[in-house]
Amino acid sequence: MKIKNIEKKILCRIFLNNLERKKTLGNIYKYLDIERVELEKIIDNLISKQLIKKFKKNYILTDKGRKSIRIVFTGGVYDIIHPGHIHTLKNSKQEGDILIVSIARDSRVSKIKGRDPINNEKRRTILVSAIRYVDHTLLGSKGDIFTIVKKIKPDIITIGYDQTHQLSELRKLVRTNNMKIKIKKLGSPIPHVKSSSLRTKYKKRIR
Amino acid sequence: MKIKNIEKKILCRIFLNNLERKKTLGNIYKYLDIERVELEKIIDNLISKQLIKKFKKNYILTDKGRKSIRIVFTGGVYDIIHPGHIHTLKNSKQEGDILIVSIARDSRVSKIKGRDPINNEKRRTILVSAIRYVDHTLLGSKGDIFTIVKKIKPDIITIGYDQTHQLSELRKLVRTNNMKIKIKKLGSPIPHVKSSSLRTKYKKRIR
Numbered sequence: 001m002k003i004k005n006i007e008k009k010i011l012c013r014i015f016l017n018n019l020e021r022k023k024t025l026g027n028i029y030k031y032l033d034i035e036r037v038e039l040e041k042i043i044d045n046l047i048s049k050q051l052i053k054k055f056k057k058n059y060i061l062t063d064k065g066r067k068s069i070r071i072v073f074t075g076g077v078y079d080i081i082h083p084g085h086i087h088t089l090k091n092s093k094q095e096g097d098i099l100i101v102s103i104a105r106d107s108r109v110s111k112i113k114g115r116d117p118i119n120n121e122k123r124r125t126i127l128v129s130a131i132r133y134v135d136h137t138l139l140g141s142k143g144d145i146f147t148i149v150k151k152i153k154p155d156i157i158t159i160g161y162d163q164t165h166q167l168s169e170l171r172k173l174v175r176t177n178n179m180k181i182k183i184k185k186l187g188s189p190i191p192h193v194k195s196s197s198l199r200t201k202y203k204k205r206i207r
Numbered sequence: 208m209k210i211k212n213i214e215k216k217i218l219c220r221i222f223l224n225n226l227e228r229k230k231t232l233g234n235i236y237k238y239l240d241i242e243r244v245e246l247e248k249i250i251d252n253l254i255s256k257q258l259i260k261k262f263k264k265n266y267i268l269t270d271k272g273r274k275s276i277r278i279v280f281t282g283g284v285y286d287i288i289h290p291g292h293i294h295t296l297k298n299s300k301q302e303g304d305i306l307i308v309s310i311a312r313d314s315r316v317s318k319i320k321g322r323d324p325i326n327n328e329k330r331r332t333i334l335v336s337a338i339r340y341v342d343h344t345l346l347g348s349k350g351d352i353f354t355i356v357k358k359i360k361p362d363i364i365t366i367g368y369d370q371t372h373q374l375s376e377l378r379k380l381v382r383t384n385n386m387k388i389k390i391k392k393l394g395s396p397i398p399h400v401k402s403s404s405l406r407t408k409y410k411k412r413i414r
Contacts, residue, residue, distance in 0.1 A: 005240065006240045009240055032240050033212065033213045033216060033239050033240050033241060034240060080287060081288050081334060082326070082330070082334075083326075083330050083333040083334060086333055086334065086337045089337075090337075119289070119290075123289070123290050126290040126293055127288060127289075127290060127293065130293045130296075130297075130338050130339055130340070131337050131338065131339065132337055132338065132339035133337070
């Protein structure tokens, strides 16, 4: 079945609005350049194609609707935003229709890295949410990434070029849970940038 | 004359494409959810309303067209992107239809701040261009901000809550050049964040 570009965008927006517990059609005009009459026509079409259905006063995607969009999931600390992050987020978005980003909790950063993040989780969320490739951010679970993966059920998980530690863990999770999720390690940008080398640079330069 | 939302968005895109020396209609589909037939109809309308005109193989805004959109201009160093920058850029965008951001040249940062920026001008441009509120970035002039202001002819210049030095300079420029540009100092976000205090924090925390 062929789905028009605008139909797909509306499916994505309905999915996101449900995720953000908003009215599913309320803010669609803000994001899409569409008139009310046209929107109503498309909504009717999506219902007759069995891609969405009414649920209480809102709409939700049917299984068929959910399968017709591609959700990308990625995560990280994003403490000092650098061009490498932008590269990873842009490439992640290009893998699908919606990019959802999990921001590591302060408590988890301290535990893994042995130091507090410079920007706390609230500030890191503000920064990542402002990046144009990001459709939705959420705070990571206090435990591990898997709780969220099970909730979001993404089609693909992308791993930044400088993140290696999670790759084998994730592959194992997906296999043992029999989940159909592609895991993709993204390539490196040029020039090569890593948060940890930036930190050294900051330290040297800041006088 | 009443201009529809979608018409205004197309005017903005034509303006930006000219600024970026792109084909004026080429990438419109990427940004706007619009079919070819509908776009052609709107273009015809814009011509008959004398808001755009043909120029070589492209379209340009007429004076009337230019006056029907509101261009916001702001500038800064943006060395370490923090939530205060996001606040300023978001509020700047809300002042008009297009937000153009000037990134200070490395040479100028060194001169003014007495130290090199941590991220060079290319990297700072990548970062700011990725912020969803920013429509266009350009590198500042090697001299001062006024060369660019004269080129862009914005309707409004916004000054971040933590930038005070340029305010009186700008007011003087606008007055002496008899330019009709509003200059607006933006309010402070909560919590109060400034790059210089962040630098101190980075220095303390980075071990």
